[in-house]
Amino acid sequence: xxxxxxxxxxxxxxxxxxxxxxxxxxxxxxxxxxxxxxxxxxxxxxxxxxxxxxxxxxxxxxxxxxxxxxxxxxxxxxxxxxxxxxxxxxxxxxxxxxxxxxxxxxxxxxxxxxxxxxxxxxxxxxxxxxxxxxxxxxxxxxxxxxxxxxxxxxxxxxxxxxxxxxxxxxxxxxxxxxxxxxxxxxxxxxxxxxxxxxxxxxxxxxxxxxxxxxxxxxxxxxxxxxxxxxxxxxxxxxxxxxxxxxxxxxxxxxxxxxxxxxxxxxxxxxxxxxxxxxxxxxxxxxxxxxxxxxxxxxxxxxxxxxxxxxxxxxxxxxxxxxxxxxxxxxxxxxxxxxxxxxxxxxxxxxxxxxxxxxxxxxxxxxxxxxxxxxxxxxxxxxxxxxxxxxxxxxxxxxxxxxxxxxxxxxxxxxxxxxxxxxxxxxxxxxxxxxxxxxxxxxxxxxxxxx
Amino acid sequence: xxxxxxxxxxxxxxxxxxxxxxxxxxxxxxxxxxxxxxxxxxxxxxxxxxxxxxxxxxxxxxxxxxxxxxxxxxxxxxxxxxxxxxxxxxxxxxxxxxxxxxxxxxxxxxxxxxxxxxxxxxxxxxxxxxxxxxxxxxxxxxxxxxxxxxxxxxxxxxxxxxxxxxxxxxxxxxxxxxxxxxxxxxxxxxxxxxxxxxxxxxxxxxxxxxxxxxxxxxxxxxxxxxxxxxxxxxxxxxxxxxxxxxxxxxxxxxxxxxxxxxxxxxxxxxxxxxxxxxxxxxxxxxxxxxxxxxxxxxxxxxxxxxxxxxxxxxxxxxxxxxxxxxxxxxxxxxxxxxxxxxxxxxxxxxxxxxxxxxxxxxxxxxxxxxxxxxxxxxxxxxxxxxxxxxxxxxxxxxxxxxxxxxxxxxxxxxxxxxxxxxxxxxxxxxxxxxxxxxxxxxxxxxxxxx
Numbered sequence: 001x002x003x004x005x006x007x008x009x010x011x012x013x014x015x016x017x018x019x020x021x022x023x024x025x026x027x028x029x030x031x032x033x034x035x036x037x038x039x040x041x042x043x044x045x046x047x048x049x050x051x052x053x054x055x056x057x058x059x060x061x062x063x064x065x066x067x068x069x070x071x072x073x074x075x076x077x078x079x080x081x082x083x084x085x086x087x088x089x090x091x092x093x094x095x096x097x098x099x100x101x102x103x104x105x106x107x108x109x110x111x112x113x114x115x116x117x118x119x120x121x122x123x124x125x126x127x128x129x130x131x132x133x134x135x136x137x138x139x140x141x142x143x144x145x146x147x148x149x150x151x152x153x154x155x156x157x158x159x160x161x162x163x164x165x166x167x168x169x170x171x172x173x174x175x176x177x178x179x180x181x182x183x184x185x186x187x188x189x190x191x192x193x194x195x196x197x198x199x200x201x202x203x204x205x206x207x208x209x210x211x212x213x214x215x216x217x218x219x220x221x222x223x224x225x226x227x228x229x230x231x232x233x234x235x236x237x238x239x240x241x242x243x244x245x246x247x248x249x250x251x252x253x254x255x256x257x258x259x260x261x262x263x264x265x266x267x268x269x270x271x272x273x274x275x276x277x278x279x280x281x282x283x284x285x286x287x288x289x290x291x292x293x294x295x296x297x298x299x300x301x302x303x304x305x306x307x308x309x310x311x312x313x314x315x316x317x318x319x320x321x322x323x324x325x326x327x328x329x330x331x332x333x334x335x336x337x338x339x340x341x342x343x344x345x346x347x348x349x350x351x352x353x354x355x356x357x358x359x360x361x362x363x364x365x366x367x368x369x370x371x372x373x374x375x376x377x378x379x380x381x382x383x384x385x386x387x388x389x390x391x392x393x394x395x396x397x398x399x400x401x402x403x404x405x406x407x408x409x410x411x412x413x414x415x416x417x418x419x420x421x422x423x424x425x426x427x428x429x430x431x432x433x434x435x436x437x438x439x440x441x442x443x444x445x446x447x448x449x450x
Numbered sequence: 451x452x453x454x455x456x457x458x459x460x461x462x463x464x465x466x467x468x469x470x471x472x473x474x475x476x477x478x479x480x481x482x483x484x485x486x487x488x489x490x491x492x493x494x495x496x497x498x499x500x501x502x503x504x505x506x507x508x509x510x511x512x513x514x515x516x517x518x519x520x521x522x523x524x525x526x527x528x529x530x531x532x533x534x535x536x537x538x539x540x541x542x543x544x545x546x547x548x549x550x551x552x553x554x555x556x557x558x559x560x561x562x563x564x565x566x567x568x569x570x571x572x573x574x575x576x577x578x579x580x581x582x583x584x585x586x587x588x589x590x591x592x593x594x595x596x597x598x599x600x601x602x603x604x605x606x607x608x609x610x611x612x613x614x615x616x617x618x619x620x621x622x623x624x625x626x627x628x629x630x631x632x633x634x635x636x637x638x639x640x641x642x643x644x645x646x647x648x649x650x651x652x653x654x655x656x657x658x659x660x661x662x663x664x665x666x667x668x669x670x671x672x673x674x675x676x677x678x679x680x681x682x683x684x685x686x687x688x689x690x691x692x693x694x695x696x697x698x699x700x701x702x703x704x705x706x707x708x709x710x711x712x713x714x715x716x717x718x719x720x721x722x723x724x725x726x727x728x729x730x731x732x733x734x735x736x737x738x739x740x741x742x743x744x745x746x747x748x749x750x751x752x753x754x755x756x757x758x759x760x761x762x763x764x765x766x767x768x769x770x771x772x773x774x775x776x777x778x779x780x781x782x783x784x785x786x787x788x789x790x791x792x793x794x795x796x797x798x799x800x801x802x803x804x805x806x807x808x809x810x811x812x813x814x815x816x817x818x819x820x821x822x823x824x825x826x827x828x829x830x831x832x833x834x835x836x837x838x839x840x841x842x843x844x845x846x847x848x849x850x851x852x853x854x855x856x857x858x859x860x861x862x863x864x865x866x867x868x869x870x871x872x873x874x875x876x877x878x879x880x881x882x883x884x885x886x887x888x889x890x891x892x893x894x895x896x897x898x899x900x
Binding site for chain 1: 603643645647654655656657659660661662663664665666667668669671672673674675676678679682683684715718722723724726727728731736739740743744745746747748749750751752753754755756759760761762763764765768769770771773775797806808843844845846
């Protein structure tokens with residue numbers, strides 16, 4: 001990569017850390033409606049200082065979307081997605097330093113949101129700053145979307161994206177996250193699963209009844225159990241008709257990439273105290289299920305008396321929270337419709353299906369996309385080692401709104417490391433990863449300017 | 451019946467009410483360990499005043515058993531079972547008068563325990579008093595057991611009975627409860643269902659896991675659902691092998707008695723807001739299921755996240771509280787053993803079965819027993835109308851310990867009426883029912899002395 005840019009980055013570590021500190025010291029907890037407006041304004045100010053034209057889009061009932069644009073020498077453009085909100089810092093007593101006071105010790109920066117996702121934002125911003133400081137202008141055009149509701153499921157982002165497609169034109173998108181794996185290789189992740197989250201509600205009498213009436217009074221806990229057992233059995237295959245119809249078989253390249261990923265099942269099994277995973281999968285079969293198969297989980301179930309000891313009742317109501325994790329090309333709204341149809345045709349039309357907002361479609365960018373090739377080459381350049389291509393994560397998120405525009409999306413040029421403790425006390429990033437993320441982003445800008 | 455006895459009872463209403471007041475004004479809430487010792491001593495004093503020799507048996511970790519005996523002219527004996535403990539009075543704000551201050555209004559006496567079961571005890575005691583006052587001696591021998599833990603499942607009574615069989619010899623037993631139905635006919639009830647109460651515990655990882663791992667991490671909520679659905683399906687028949695083997699077919703007489711019972715399904719359906727009962731049963735089919743069929747109820751189920759909104763986890767644990775209501779000759783300990791075997795053979799040996807104490811066997815006295823005939827004739831005598839024979843109640847209780855001794859047991863000579871609000875605020879009895887209960891008991895004593 002450009003040697004002057006590299007030299008600038010390496011000699012301006014303090015400046016980059018000060019940016020990180022400004023961001024992390026501003027609390028911005030979406031779940032607690034804390035400091036979101038303030039953090040949006042701070043991000044706007046920092047982007048403007050780095051030469052961006054910035055617009056704040058207020059979202060009725062939500063946190064503002066920050067949109068920034070800066071034209072470069074080339075009209076080729078990259079779109080960056082980040083979020084300025086963070087998880088709640090609790091439990092506070094487990095933090096070794098204050099969560100909203102960025103603290104450096106032993107080569108790491110500690111603070112709530114420093115990894116997820118303020119470190120990424122600050123790193124990418126410092127890549128822009130380096131180009132402007134050295135050459136006065138960016139090699140390519142940069143467009144940036146920062147939302148403030150990622151940690152609560154991005155309830156308004158899909159609507160905003162649909163209304164502002166014209167602002168989002170680019171050759172590809174750099175997604176929040178990215179970083180290195182345990183072995184120190186940079187990872188480039190190309191997809192997320194989708195999610196549909198429903199609550200099944202079974203109702204019996206208008207109040208709990210003494211269980212001596214159990215022989216005659218309909219029991220909603222039983223009905224819920226029976227309905228659930230028609231949805232998935234011990235064979236672990238979802239029995240909803242049509243559920244798998246849109247599941248796209250992973251490409252040979254995707255399977256090959258999955259094969260190359262490091263083993264993780266043994267470590268996870270030990271950590272959870274498990275002897276076996278579902279269907280006994282290990283190694284590649286474990287990863288294949290985890291990354292490429294849809295799933296259906298009971299996240300919670302409750303009905304009747306759940307306290308200590310005994311209480312002899314037929315409950316009035318029973319509920320189950322169920323999530324479906326979806327793979328391309330399943331669609332959350334279609335899965336919920338199929339579920340309703342399934343319950344009706346299996347004699348459980350009395351069970352109410354409450355769909356929770358915040359569902360999202362799966363997203364996946366092909367491994368052989370030119371954008372992925374470009375981002376991977378820049379990673380090799382910045383990190384000096386071969387990047388690992390990850391076809392998808394098992395988690396979910398708002399990536400679908402961007403792939404839905406036809407954009408290739410790569411989660412890369414981030415500050416992540418498996419030991420970052422995101423969402424947990426003592427969230428941190430390693431300073432070396434922060435620097436590498438700046439270099440990777442600077443290299444992507446350079447590549448796009450060629 | 452003996453006219454001098456009848457005249458004495460009718461002219462000593464105030465004395466009988468004062469006894470009721472003494473008992474009801476002494477709180478004795480077993481669930482709250484409140485006043486039990488005091489109430490046992492009060493019952494002992496009142497029994498002694500009525501000529502009984504009384505022994506207090508202390509129960510390690512429990513409330514004392516009061517045992518009383520009084521020999522009469524005839525060595526023929528009746529055993530009476532009552533309990534001196536009551537349900538908690540809460541919610542207090544719904545009482546129109548203080549729960550522990552007996553209050554008379556509009557022909558009823560109000561107070562916690564006045565129906566269940568202090569009214570029965572006081573009525574029966576006043577039958578004894580009448581005989582002693584008029585003739586100086588009882589016509590027959592009376593043995594009496596009062597326990598103080600009925601409302602918490604009689605955890606120590608079975609053991610006490612087994613150790614004191616020699617004190618319990620009698621021709622038959624008068625059980626707590628009894629009274630009149632809505633139509634004003636006295637009821638004589640001859641059985642209770644048994645009960646076994648278990649908790650099924652399914653365990654997964656050692657902590658909740660993000661549900662993006664739902665495709666690979668075993669989900670105990672699913673396992674619990676699957677295990678439960680093997681125990682009973684929508685057909686409502688319990689699928690545990692051997693579960694029905696000991697179910698004794700009701701006799702022709704029992705079925706005939708059931709046919710004569712008043713309809714109750716429509717009233718219950720309206721009260722609960724239900725369109726249909728299990729399997730659509732109505733009328734006789736409803737009663738047949740309710741009284742003669744065993745049942746299996748999920749009384750409570752819980753696992754994972756049960757709060758508002760969404761949380762995406764695979765739970766570490768899920769639990770279900772399940773009760774089995776048993777009919778003769780099922781045995782609670784055998785049912786639990788069959789359940790364990792069922793889970794093992796159906797691949798759910800990983801699910802723990804925790805058996806709760808307080809299980810009890812079913813109890814049923816034959817309708818054609820001489821004891822039943824005697825009690826029924828005395829009821830006709832006391833109430834001036836035909837009694838209704840009820841083969842069994844759908845509820846459970848410690849009656850099995852006494853039928854287990856070979857004693858015929860009849861729930862009769864009590865102060866009950868369907869509007870007594872037992873276990874609820876404003877528990878009450880009608881003064882006319884109190885008087886009738888005294889007369890019925892007095893008549894039973896007379897009949898035994900012939």
